Amino acid sequence: MKTCHRVFGYALAGLVLLSSSATAQxxxxxxxxxxxxxxxxxxxxxxxxxxxxxxxxxxxxxxxxxxxxxxxxxxxxxxxxGLIDAHTHLALQEMDGSDINDHGSYYYASLIEDTSMRVAQGTMLARAMLEAGFVWVRDTGNNGLYGDVTLRRAIEGGWIPGPNMVTAGRMIAPFGGQFQMNPEKPALGEPEYFYADSHEEIIRAVRENVHYGATFVKLIIDNQPYIYSEEDVRVAVEEAHDMGVKVMAHATSDEGIRNAVLGGVDSIEHGFDPSDATLQLMADRGTYLVGTDFPASRLGETRYWSNVERNKRAYATGVPMAFGSDVVYYEEGKTRGEQTIGFLFSYVDAELPNAHILRMATMHAADLLGANSGRIExxxxxxxxxxxxxxxxxxxxxxxxxxxxxxxxxxxxxxxxRWDIPTKLNNPRRKQPRGNMLKQH
Ligand SMILES: [Zn+2]
Structure with a gap:
């Protein structure tokens, strides 16, 4: 009986050998x-x-x-x-070019257009990113109802050309998200935002988001007068990290950034106004800054040069920095990929060495995303x-x-x-098995 098993074992091993040598490398x-x-x-x-x-x-x-x-x-x-953008919105494009401080066009794009229209737009923007040299992006919400997950699956399946994607799904935020709401229409910000105020709601929001395909969780910390506390952030981070999912935080004020860093997030998005002490805390804890520096033409000179100054301080303090653009608007004559490259020049204006700027858009972004990319080795x-x-x-x-x-x-x-319609397709999954997400993709 034993021999029989052994013979059978060898036969199996032989088959495996045969089939692997039949598949030429x-x-x-x-x-x-x-x-x-x-x-x-x-x-x-x-x-x-x-x-x-x-x-x-x-x-x-x-x-x-x-x-x-x-x-x-x-x-x-x-x-x-290959280049990496750690802060994209592939299913959001403001079309009317209105001022960034007047959120009119942003409301329009997210309230009027449904998810399917935005995914259609996203297929164009994804290709534009790949064509410009971006091989990975981390897509950070504002995709309707999981439009980013749909795009990621279509790219993974080889159905459309685009960069590999890390997806945030719906942004988790205190009531109202980033909107100023109308009391007659309290759900206007949904599904764009996942309202979660109590700790139970935060845990539920993290779980539901991951269930539907988020591979990175995004918290909106300080867009309302009531902001997420350090403890609120910690509840989300512990829940997400336990599943092997990292957490990013939209935070612009010093208090918001500090709460997020102390609560344990992996990256701060925007991070416009950190004090020197908060930057030092980020350096000490290894929290990435993803600066999202819009050009002066869009942001105005004052805000732009304040961001440039922030970049200088962050670099001098030794804060880990990854490139992330946050391009969300249409600019005639430019593809989304060309626009994105334009967002690197705030670091040139901050007089960071070009080598460091290139590291931010390759190896540092790859490390933040957990992508096995960003270095030729x-x-x-x-x-x-x-x-x-x-x-x-x-x-x-x-x-x-x-x-x-x-x-x-x-x-x-x-x-x-060049891209040909494939004749061999993969079946892309919505979610990944537990514990796999912090391993490198
Ligand atoms: Zn953004």
Whole structure:
């Protein structure tokens, strides 16, 4: 009987071997003329990258070249990790260009358009981001009823082209969310916002959100006269972290930022007015700042330069910083991806080193998202972009991204975007199994 089992075991092992050797590995060798090492902020000339089955297998002056490997010639280009935007709204676009301080167009976009229309719009914006070189985004709410989860699943299934996504689902907020409500229509802010005031409601909101596909929880801390306390935040963070889900906090005031940091969130979104003591607290605790710096043309000079000053203070204090744009509006003549690159220049104005700005939009954002991306090194996902000019010399070089590879697949080459309707589809899941979300994607 024992022997019988053993023979059966060998037979199974044989089958496994046969089937794995029958599935040939997919190899690509990239000749990278100038490889940007973002970790050390330097250029390494004449490098090669071996990509095997969607992952980087080897990097160096000369890598193993397996037989039949596909070759990509980027010998005249600057090659770097794919870009990451840690604060997007792919299913929100204000169309009338009204002033940001008058939330008119924002109300309009979120109240008048339904989720399906916004997802249709999101498919265009997702492609625009990928085409500009963004391989990952963290989408931070304002997507109607889980429009971001729908987009993420469609991209994961290969149905539409777009960056990989981390999704916040509905934003959890004290009553009213970010709206000024009308007492005759108290539910106007829903489903955009998930109202949760008591600790029981906060726990319920975190659970329901994750159940329906949030892979990162977003709290709105201080948009109302009543704000989430440190204890309120801690209740949400403990519930989310227990499931392996990180938490971000929309917070703009010093008190709001402080409550969120002390409550244990993973990142502060916007963070416009932190005191020096609060920035020090963020540095000590390793809480990321995702600055979302709108350009002066949109924000006005005063607010813009105040943000620039905040960026200088955060950098000098050693606060972990990840790039996040918060582009939500339409600008004639620009794609969403081009607009997003424009949001990097507040860091140039803050005189941060270009190497640090590029780290914010690659490795630091990847670490915050929990994405196995943002660096060109063995074991990482093959998320790679290239351009003709050197972004270490001038951040504007990023406008010229002419090559985009995501998970080993080429989406743009020679400046041309390419995407074919797939004949092999995946079945994308709404949610992930417990405990998997803090592991790298
Ligand atoms: Zn936002």
């Amino acid at each position: 997919n190899h690509t060798v990239i000749d990278a003329g100038h490889l940007l090492d973002v970790v050390n902020g330097r250029i390494l000339d004449n490098q090669q990258i071996l990509v095997t089955d969607g992952h980087i297998a080897e990097v160096g002056p000369r890598v193993t070249t397996p037989q039949g490997a596909h070759r990509i010639d980027l010998s005249g280009s600057y090659v770097m990790p 063995a074991g990482r996902n093959a998320d790679i972009v290239a351009m003709p000019a050197n972004p270490l010399d001038d951040i504007s070089a990023l406008y010229g991204v002419s090559f985009v590879m995501k998970d080993g697949r080429v989406y743009k080459e020679g400046g041309q975007f």
